[in-house]
Amino acid sequence: xxxxxxxxxxxxxxxxxxxxxxxxxxxxxxxxxxxxxxxxxxxxxxxxxxxxxxxxxxxxxxxxxxxxxxxxxxxxxxxxxxxxxxxxxxxxxxxxxxxxxxxxxxxxxxxxxxxxxxxxxxxxxxxxxxxxxxxxxxxxxxxxxxxxxxxxxxxxxxxxxxxxxxxxxxxxxxxxxxxxxxxxxxxxxxxxxxxxxxxxxxxxxxxxxxxxxxxxxxxxxxxxxxxxxxxxxxxxxxxxxxxxxxxxxxxxxxxxxxxxxxxxxxxxxxxxxxxxxxxxxxxxxxxxxxxxxxxxxxxxxxxxxxxxxxxxxxxxxxxxxxxxxxxxxxxxxxxxxxxxxxxxxxxxxxxxxxxxxxxxxxxxxxxxxxxxxxxxxxxxxxxxxxxxxxxxxxxxxxxxxxxxxxxxxxxxxxxxxxxxxxxxxxxxxxxxxxxxxxxxxxxxxxxxxxxxxxxxxxxxxxxxxxxxxxxxxxxxxxxxxxxxxxxxxxxxxxxxxxxxxxxxxxxxxxxxxxxxxxxxxxxxxxxxxxxxxxxxxxxxxxxxxxxxxxxxxxxxxxxxxxxxxxxxxxxxxxxxxxxxxxxxxxxxxxxxxxxxxxxxxxxxxxxxxxxxxxxxxxxxxxxxxxxxxxxxxxxxxxxxxxxxxxxxxxxxxxxxxxxxxxxxxxxxxxxxxxxxxxxxx
Numbered sequence: 001x002x003x004x005x006x007x008x009x010x011x012x013x014x015x016x017x018x019x020x021x022x023x024x025x026x027x028x029x030x031x032x033x034x035x036x037x038x039x040x041x042x043x044x045x046x047x048x049x050x051x052x053x054x055x056x057x058x059x060x061x062x063x064x065x066x067x068x069x070x071x072x073x074x075x076x077x078x079x080x081x082x083x084x085x086x087x088x089x090x091x092x093x094x095x096x097x098x099x100x101x102x103x104x105x106x107x108x109x110x111x112x113x114x115x116x117x118x119x120x121x122x123x124x125x126x127x128x129x130x131x132x133x134x135x136x137x138x139x140x141x142x143x144x145x146x147x148x149x150x151x152x153x154x155x156x157x158x159x160x161x162x163x164x165x166x167x168x169x170x171x172x173x174x175x176x177x178x179x180x181x182x183x184x185x186x187x188x189x190x191x192x193x194x195x196x197x198x199x200x201x202x203x204x205x206x207x208x209x210x211x212x213x214x215x216x217x218x219x220x221x222x223x224x225x226x227x228x229x230x231x232x233x234x235x236x237x238x239x240x241x242x243x244x245x246x247x248x249x250x251x252x253x254x255x256x257x258x259x260x261x262x263x264x265x266x267x268x269x270x271x272x273x274x275x276x277x278x279x280x281x282x283x284x285x286x287x288x289x290x291x292x293x294x295x296x297x298x299x300x301x302x303x304x305x306x307x308x309x310x311x312x313x314x315x316x317x318x319x320x321x322x323x324x325x326x327x328x329x330x331x332x333x334x335x336x337x338x339x340x341x342x343x344x345x346x347x348x349x350x351x352x353x354x355x356x357x358x359x360x361x362x363x364x365x366x367x368x369x370x371x372x373x374x375x376x377x378x379x380x381x382x383x384x385x386x387x388x389x390x391x392x393x394x395x396x397x398x399x400x401x402x403x404x405x406x407x408x409x410x411x412x413x414x415x416x417x418x419x420x421x422x423x424x425x426x427x428x429x430x431x432x433x434x435x436x437x438x439x440x441x442x443x444x445x446x447x448x449x450x451x452x453x454x455x456x457x458x459x460x461x462x463x464x465x466x467x468x469x470x471x472x473x474x475x476x477x478x479x480x481x482x483x484x485x486x487x488x489x490x491x492x493x494x495x496x497x498x499x500x501x502x503x504x505x506x507x508x509x510x511x512x513x514x515x516x517x518x519x520x521x522x523x524x525x526x527x528x529x530x531x532x533x534x535x536x537x538x539x540x541x542x543x544x545x546x547x548x549x550x551x552x553x554x555x556x557x558x559x560x561x562x563x564x565x566x567x568x569x570x571x572x573x574x575x576x577x578x579x580x581x582x583x584x585x586x587x588x589x590x591x592x593x594x595x596x597x598x599x600x601x602x603x604x605x606x607x608x609x610x611x612x613x614x615x616x617x618x619x620x621x622x623x624x625x626x627x628x629x630x631x632x633x634x635x636x637x638x639x640x641x642x643x644x645x646x647x648x649x650x651x652x653x654x655x656x657x658x659x660x661x662x663x664x665x666x667x668x669x670x671x672x673x674x675x676x677x678x679x680x681x
Contacts, residue, residue: 026471050090056650174239180644202253216268229269290453409434420506448529481506542597549667557624565617604634610643
């Protein structure tokens with residue numbers, strides 16, 4: 001799904017096949033040593049790109065991020081920051097010689113500043129709860145940062161316990177926790193930090209500014225520095241509302257006024273370089289977080305607004321301006337890829353700039369003759385690329401993982417399609433194992449994405465990495481069933497109020513399609529998924545015995561109990577037609593609940609869940625495991641007391657992969673999964 005709901009957790013040029021060379025098995029430890037590039041930022045003079053490089057550290061049990069710079073004139077990349085903690089969010093100062101960035105080197109994340117030609121970083125902020133994100137003022141003499149502050153519920157609790165504090169939390173409203181944090185008595189506010197480091201709260205209101213949920217890039221400042229655009233939800237109960245709005249405010253907090261006023265989700269404002277327009281993303285439907293996102297254009301002088309993509313059945317993922325204010329670059333997900341388009345302003349034909357793989361984080365050069373961006377695929381992690389508008393193919397700038405991946409037989413994804421539910425064409429991906437031999441038959445790892453409004457893309461997944469499954473000898477199949485994004489909004493909408501219907505039919509028909517392939521061993525297929533994917537694993541366990549092993553990570557077992565424990569209530573309200581107290585919704589919740597199908601369960605089941613998952617409460621996994629155990633099914637529970645909806649800590653990630661792959665091997669193959677000669681059972 002888009003933005004926050006149960007997204008299945010997550011590059012260079014094309015596929016690498018090294019048949020005929022000596023091959024090494026691609027292992028989890030190799031996977032965890034790879035460098036992941038992100039957040040490119042082009043210097044004001046266009047000579048350098050700052051970006052982040054993140055690597056899991058098993059010794060520190062955290063993901064360590066550093067700031068790197070790439071010289072566009074010399075073609076050399078180098079690490080700029082080091083030391084304790086992690087560094088992220090590089091942002092150029094106006095002089096083009098220094099960078100501000102977020103770092104945890106002194107404890108809580110603060111903004112630091114460093115020269116790119118050498119020297120030690122200098123701390124710029126010292127907020128008690130740290131800094132969540134920041135932007136420079138246009139003249140880079142001040143910072144606008146977001147940080148958490150205590151709010152009345154916490155103040156009341158402080159007053160009650162006096163000299164005898166406790167670990168209790170006092171809750172006075174909904175949305176008291178989010179993802180993996182308790183938020184009772186806490187607000188995020190926007191602060192202005194001057195050159196002396198003095199911080200002043202410019203949004204002292206009972207709201208999170210910017211919004212915690214369903215937003216994007218939600219702080220923007222006018223090129224002349226006289227105004228900011230920020231996003232927050234003004235509704236009285238935000239747990240049931242997707243009504244994010246964009247507000248305009250002075251740099252001192254004065255004159256807060258709404259720029260948008262419609263019931264859907266408006267977010268990600270960005271000023272044009274000439275300060276004439278504000279572009280932003282907008283969903284029209286209230287309460288539906290996976291509605292089509294249109295690109296909107298707001299005229300600051302007249303107040304008029306228009307959609308630049310009203311005639312396009314595509315959802316815009318991100319937007320950035322070109323320097324002449326005459327075009328924008330947008331990200332669009334389409335048919336298992338994410339591509340970049342150039343759209344003229346205020347009107348004109350769209351131009352597709354990229355294809356194949358996933359392309360994100362487009363940053364224009366200062367003179368507007370091209371863009372720097374990230375590209376990844378199922379066989380390559382993200383790398384920096386450059387595309388010039390004067391012609392020619394994209395040029396790869398970095399090769400962070402070239403040596404690390406050399407010698408691995410990483411097969412590119414292959415498309416397949418079949419007629420699914422309602423006679424619609426349904427698309428899927430297939431990755432073949434190393435040294436694939438079409439005369440042999442292979443077991444299948446059948447992956448089911450979360451969301452549910454999401455999709456399997458041609459990308460380097462950090463959660464469900466196709467290549468790691470394939471390296472154990474599995475054919476990897478991933479179907480973009482009804483409800484998936486990138487195939488038109490009607491296709492995306494079709495899953496709502498129909499969780500176990502059309503998607504399950506697609507997945508069963510996908511199995512039928514795979515079983516007809518001569519190199520597929522239809523008697524050795526295992527299914528795995530997270531979040532909605534975990535739901536579907538539980539659901540299919542009650543519908544078919546064709547799978548020989550199942551893996552459900554943070555899945556929904558009992559839709560009714562999940563609706564009462566999840567924090568983003570607008571989601572279940574929309575997906576099941578109302579609150580849990582509604583008879584109509586209650587009927588759908590019961591209809592599509594895997595808990596009501598347990599009598600039919602026959603398949604060995606591995607349940608994975610995190611204690612800190614507040615999107616899908618840990619009780620869902622415990623209920624499913626209890627059900628499997630009481631039925632006498634072969635089953636295991638992998639429980640993480642220190643993880644939320646995603647497994648993020650490197651040691652936990654390493655353990656996760658080991659347990660999941662061993663479970664599939666145990667039930668689908670003997671030892672490392674290998675193909676059997678065609679014609680044999």
